[in-house]
Amino acid sequence: MIRSLSPRVEAVFWFLLTVTGYYLLASLSLYATRGADNIAAVWPASGYILALLLLMPARGRVPAFAGMAVASIAANMGATTPFWTSLSFTFANMVEAIIALWLIRRHEPGELSFMAPRAVIHFCVAAVAASLVGAGLATLLAGRGGDFFLSWATTVLLGMLIVTPPIVMLTRMMELKAFGKVPRAMLVEATAILTGAGAVTILVFSQSHFPATFLPSIAVVAAAYRLGPFGAAAGMLIVTIIASLLSGQGYGPMAAIDSDPKVKVLFLQFYLLSLLLAALPLAALLIGRQRLARRLEQSNRWLLQAEAAALVGHWRVNLVDWTIYWSDQTYRIHGLEPGTPVDVDYSVRQYLAEDRAAVQRVLEEAVRSGEPFEFHGRILRADGQVRHVKSHGSIERGRGGGATGIFGTVQDVTETVENARILEAARSAAERVANTDMLTGLPNRRHTLTFLEEAMAGARAHGAPLAVAIFDIDHFKRINDTHGHATGDQVIQRVAQRARSVLRDEDMIGRIGGEEFVCILQRASALSGEIVAERVRKAVENGVGQGDGLPPTTVSIGLAVYDGEQDIEELLHRADQALYAAKREGRNRMRRAA
Incomplete structure (x- = not known):
């Protein structure tokens, strides 16, 4: 509350604020409504000092307790209470304030919020415990009986439960300048509701012919529903002040009770306590429900946004x-x-x-x-x-x-x-590029050798025949030297086309070197392998350089039939040796490895 004062001035401030407020509230209670043993029906001073203790910094508590002691002794002695009895009452009030503050801070170390049901419960429990301890201590020190204990406990409890919440909430709202942020229509509504609660209470407690004590309850519940915890606390404070003042003057439904003053005071206390326990938790639950509804609305809004984005x-x-x-x-x-x-x-x-x-x-x-x-x-x-x-x-x-x-x-x-389809198409295209010889469109060396490894594994596992034919273009260097590399590339392309055109569906041809090719003849015996290889040789001899503008071209072929070799290098080596034999014997011919 006070942040810019020096420590000495701040101590004086808390002392004066405590002594003034505590004395006025204690004196007014003792004067307005008296019960047995000069104990007021409600002791608002206890709620006042507890509110100050919750709001002030720790360094302000010592001067506050000093001011409370002075004010309490003065107010009790002003009501003709003996000095030592006044001192005992003051000590009991200080002890209950300390206990209430300690219990609240133990469970709510931060700011006490009356907007949270959990905090309201902790506050009520602390008030009950403090009032019982204070009542027991006062009864013991004053040498009184059970009636005194009950009267003390109820008055202090009501004072804490009724006075502390509105003071704390009002102060917090002033610190946050909340009133300046509230719409004018809401301020008008709040004023009308609280004024109506006061008017209804005056109407009910100024006469005893019609005991309509339920009407203030309706007003307080309405304040709680529309204004939240502050409305409930403010409405309760208004009802308490008016009901206590009028009942103390002999008006209202309590005056119609045919019993001694102690019973009338206890009935008023029970009425106020029942009204309070209905209004304050209800307001906290309503605030919790509103917050939950706002969080649910926000969650739904975020869900819709997330759904739209995803x-x-x-x-x-x-x-x-x-x-x-x-x-x-x-x-x-x-x-x-x-x-x-x-x-x-x-x-x-x-x-x-x-x-x-x-x-x-x-x-x-x-x-x-x-x-x-x-x-x-x-x-x-x-x-x-x-x-x-x-x-x-x-x-x-x-x-x-x-x-x-x-x-x-x-x-x-x-x-x-x-995107997956495009990615798969791109992957397939990249794989085709990686496995294809760009000049001829045939499988390249890597793809051809991989296919041969798989074919050999199948032949080894199933006992199927397999043959490999290696061929290259005869005198290809002479073609390049005489006609140029462009013509040489055309010859390679034409040889590839002619060889592929005469192979079977299960066979594969690939380019493994400059002018060197491999035919993988699956399920081909020695005889069928020779027939296919010879067909390739004739297709090249009769189809390249015959009216296509290219020089006459022939190929030499070496054929090897799989015979249990452990790797493709061994099988290819045998076919390569057969190719060399074909070249030595004059080229344009096919030879099979032994």
Whole structure:
């Protein structure tokens, strides 16, 4: 509350604030409403000092307790209470204030908030404990009986419960300058409600013909409902002041009670305590409900924003009445305006015919097993677009264990599917480029040797025949030197085309060097291998340089039949040796390895 004063001035401030307020409240209570043994019906001074202790810094407590001691002794002696009795009462009041402060700070080390139900409970428990300890101490020191103990405990308890909350909340609101932020209409409404509560209380407690003590309760509940904890606390304070003053003067429903003054005071205390215990927790619960509603509203808003950003919606099928709910984003995914009437059959019919049956099977199996589910499919939107969607969900079960609903999410994954397709196409294209000889379009050396390894493994495992033919272009250096490298490249391309055209479907040809090629002849015996190799030789001899503008070209071929070799190098070496034999014997011929 005070931040800019020097320590000495601040101590004087807290002393004067305590002594002035405590003396006025104590004197007014002792004068206005007296019960047995000169104990007031409500002791607001206890609530006042507790409020100051909660608001002030720790260094202000010593001068505050000094001011309380002076004010308490003066007020009690002013009510004709003997000095030693006044001193005993003052000591008991100081002890209960210390206990209440200690218990509150133990559970609420920060600022005590009457907006939280938990904090309200801790405050009430501390007030009850402090009032009981103070009553016991005062009874012991004053040598009184059980009636005195009960009267003391109830007056102090009511003082703390009724006076402390409005002082603390009002001070906090002033520190935060909350009144300047409140709309004018709300201030007018608050003034009208609290004024109405005062008027109703005056009407009820100024006469005893019509005991309508429930009317102030309605006013306080209305204040709690519209204004929250501050409204409840302020309304209770107004009702307490008016009811205590008028009852002390012999007016109101309490005056009609045919009993001694102690019973009348106890009835008034019970009335105020009942009203307080109904209003203050109710206000805290209402504030908690409002905060929960605001958090729920915010969570729903964030959920809608997240769904829109992620293109994810949610849906729920009620299996009892067979209705379906769609979130706004689910409508957008299906190309519909949010709120358009839909049913379960429509949501299933939007899937393409080839996907619809699979979706129905997944949902039926999920209902049967109760297990979470997931499915992919394509839907035909209302605007004619086909979109890929993915759904996840789970089954809701009732108390009896039966399925009562299906909850799921739906996500538009069209872009993901398209990106995956593009990525796969790019990967396949890159793989083709990596495995293809760019000049001839045939498999390159790496791909050819890999294919040969797989073919040899299959032959070894299944006992199938396999043959390998290696051939190269005869006198290719002479072609390059005479006609140029461009013509040499054309010759290589033409040889590749002619050789590939006469191979069987199960055979493969690849380029493994400059003018060198390999034919992998699967399921080919020695005889069939020789036939295919000879066919390749003739195709080149008769098809290259015969009216195509290229020089006449021939090839020499070495053939090796798989004979249990352990690796492809050994098999290729045998075929290579046969190729050298063909070249030595004059070229343009085929030779098979022994």
